[in-house]
Amino acid sequence: MNTPVTTIDLLRHGEPAGGPRFRGTVDDPLSETGWMQMRAATADGQWDRVVCSPLRRCREFAEELALQRGLDCRVEVDFREISFGLWEGLTAAQVEANCGEALARFWQDPVACPPPRGEPVADFSARVEGAWQRLIADARGQRVLVVAHGGTIAMLLRGVLGMPLSHSWRVRMGYAGQARLRLDHTPYGLLTALLRLDPGV
Secondary structure, three states, X not given: OOOOEEEEEEEEOOOEOOOOOOOOOOOOOEOHHHHHXXXXXXXXXXXXXXXXXXXXXXXXHHHHHHHHHOOEEEEOHHHOOOOOHHHOOOOHHHHHHHHHHHHHHHHHOOOOOOXXXXXXXXXXXXXXXXXXXXXXXXXXXXXXXXXXXHHHHHHHHHHXXXXXXXXXXXXXXXXXXXXXXXXXXXXXXXXXXXXXXXXXX
16 A cells, blocks of 8 residues: 655755854844855755745755745744844854853753743744644645754754754764655654755755
């Protein structure tokens, strides 16, 4: 018996303007390099629809790609990046200089030691998972491109790989990094396989 198969490509945004920094809710656009990275990453892809984060570094490219290919593009607000609270907009060196111990604790255990006034990782996980379940239900049997963030993709892959929440940040995706998931909708439940992982640059 044939069962529906959904293919979901997860694509992290390219390099944003302003360089590397804690950029959760900070809404910078892509740099020129970032645009080139994204166009190269999607040159050969074939999809039925595009889903993206509402933040500019994801949305503007996703909308351009969808327009060029005549695809529907849906903005999923719950695929936005985690908020880094008081660290938003700061470089790692700036945070290290002022909050070195807190930063070390965050990388070691982000669940127990979130950034000050940042979004708790458990809350981030719950909203990303809710958006993921809505996508699965809505895109059954389709090929979908999801343009999102390093943290969002790490959270999705953590769930697929069965990693504990405290290990979420061990999944690293570089700019324009990609992962392909195959979802088989069987009579016995949903079977998910990681088919490809390209960590990007």
